[in-house]
Amino acid sequence: MPELRHVDGPRGDRLACVKTEGRGPCVVFLSGYRSDMEGTKAVHLEGWARARGQAFLRLDYAGHGASGGVFEEGCIGDWAADAESVIRAMAPGPVVLVGSSMGGWIGCLLARRLPEVAGFIGIAAAPDFTEDGFWAGFSEDERQQVMETGQLLMPSAYEDPYVVTRRLIEDEPRQPCPAGPPADALAGPPVAGHLRRGGQPRDRPAASGSYRRPGCPPDAGQTRRPPLFYTRDACPDRSRAGGGSGVTVTGRGLSERPGGGPGPEIPAGGVSDWLAAREAGVVDLRPGAEKRVLWAGRPEARTDWAVVYVHGFSASAEELRPLPDRVAGGLGANLFFTRLAGHGRDGAAMAEASLEDWMRDMTEALAVGRRIGRRVLVMGCSTGATLIALALARDKVPGVAEVAGAPEAAEVAGAVLLSPNFGLRDRRSAILTWPGMGRVLPLILGPERGFVPRNAGHAAAWTTRYPVGALIPMARAVQASRRVRGLSVPVLTVLDPGDTVVDPRISRTMAARWGPRCRRSGWATGTIPPATSSRARSCPRA
Known part of the structure; x- marks a missing residue:
């Protein structure tokens, strides 16, 4: 022996x-x-x-x-x-x-x-x-x-x-x-x-x-198997909803199409016309869900401040209005409403998006903000706030690249995270990031998820039913956000202690980790416009 x-x-x-x-x-x-x-x-x-x-x-x-x-x-x-x-x-x-x-x-x-x-x-x-x-x-x-x-x-x-x-x-x-x-x-x-x-x-x-490894022959003593760390194009067995263990954003692509390459740079002409032309290619887009700029004064005139709003999972720009409008009005700022890939369409489209697509949307949103304002305030609710944290991370987050270091991020002067989704209250959500869940998840949770809207306005602003696989990129964003050790800009985190979807305790822990540049605030019903409050509490914002 x-x-x-x-x-x-x-x-x-x-x-x-x-x-x-x-x-x-x-x-x-x-x-x-x-x-x-x-x-x-x-x-x-x-x-x-x-x-x-x-x-x-x-x-x-x-x-x-x-x-x-x-x-x-x-x-x-x-x-x-x-x-x-x-x-x-x-x-x-x-x-x-x-x-x-x-x-x-x-x-x-x-x-x-x-x-x-x-x-x-x-x-x-x-x-x-x-x-x-x-x-x-x-x-x-x-x-x-x-x-x-x-x-x-x-x-x-x-x-x-x-x-x-x-x-x-x-x-x-x-x-x-x-x-x-x-x-x-x-x-x-x-x-x-x-x-x-x-x-x-x-x-x-x-x-x-x-x-x-690079240079290794495909048959180097092994049978070929799916890669451990997936990208959209590398994974042969995942559904369009995702299911890999990580994501790499390799370009500054701005397209809706899943897995699309880098999109065009914003032209020197009108931002509104450029956005409208791009959104016109999304044939099933709901009216009012499109990306758009609300100009504070003369169209295409750059203001001192620009506000960029990023909505949450399954929602749209309408979810917290008129809150973003009031913030922009107080600053005399142009206001840009982005739209995350797969959103503002039918439920099936939700399953076509990936975390990679959403990070491309964030890169585009910061670029638009820089174009329409000298200083940018970026606001986001729930998973929109999660994506903001990933885009503005002070240090590179493993699995998310080419966003935090983009030149556009340097123009951001501050961030407001409204009930950020850094973890769901339902602890069963941990299974969403397990490898291979793109195929297994429908067997566990059923083929679809959804909720009953409170009224017609609620139904118009949210995608109320979608394939269960659409949850995977949201869960991957949350998982990646746990590795954010600090943001590159001052941030205000607004929390709702009574939130039934996201866990505000995790948000408090994250804010404490980020240090004095992160200010925390409680969220009590009545401190925000009544219409906003009813919307925020009547739907799953994750």
Whole structure:
């Protein structure tokens, strides 16, 4: 039997490992959170490797198993560095990484760092589980305890309670698992692999996908499988509603068509005519739902301020009127009402849109705002506010590119987020972002979702019934927004403590994270126009 060996870790800890000699490439097993190299998967794979004469390496991170160090002092970045040190010392040639749960996250990081990586297999991989699993599942009191005391004691159905630390949570954005197309996300020698993507906690289901490095032949020892990190054009099995694990916006496209390339630049002539010509191509657009500018004075005359309004999911520009009009009137500003792709049409069109399409709409909206005003105030309700946060994120959000860094964002002087959708009250919404849900979701929730409108005006302003898959890009936007650590502009967040759709507690937590440039305000019935209040409370605004 191979003997237990130790390697000096990057922080001085003695890292335990067991190496089975054999032919290359060496298979390296990366265990999960609070697991170790004596787990059943690691030991089983070692027996498999020994039987076929394959080199095999299993190891313990600092604070895990037989290694030295204190578990509570570690984080994802530390444990990835531990694994890298052991691999460099014990397996200097080509390696195939096999990561289980958190080990899938670590394997994803190492696949980008180590040129020796010849392949990567993930088993119920859990990238970002600290954010999407722990933090998303914490109550407001638990989050406050983590931030104030630095740790939280968590019960476990499998073992004694364990500690989740603030350092572990805050390390997540520094260890991004690529969320764009794999050929762009991973660099180095060719790699072909298969990843079963699952997550933390342990009872979260897994789904399949794969990735391939640039230059890797399609048949490089593997059968071809769907990519792990989907784009619109890369995913062969998703419905038009979405269902991938990430999104990459690669251009400044402004078109309605799903997956369309970059649209034309705004011409030097009239903005209104340009918008009207573009919207004329959407044949089933409801009257009054189109993108349009309400000019404060002479048409096409630029004002000092411009207000850009972004509506919520299944809604339209009419959802909170006359609130945007009154804000624009007080500033003497031109007012632009955008329209998110798939909205203002029939229900089936809702399922044609993606998060990528909506981020293109945001890029266009900021460009229009810049054209019609010297300074831009952007306002949004519910999911519209979510998209604003993604567009104006101070730091790049993994999975959403080419928006926060666009020149138009630099012209935005402030943002108002009205009951922002950073998380729904219904915790079952977490399944919407699981891989493969584009096909599975109708079997769970039924083929359609909808609501009964309160009156004719309500019915005219909202899409009241749509395919259930239309929820997926909304859920992906919410998921991505949790990674926003701050906005590049001052922001006012207006919350409704009685909101029955979105969770205002999550919004308060997000605002607190963003610091003093984010001002929070309560939302009480009667402080907004009565017509607005009745509309806001009579429909699902997400």
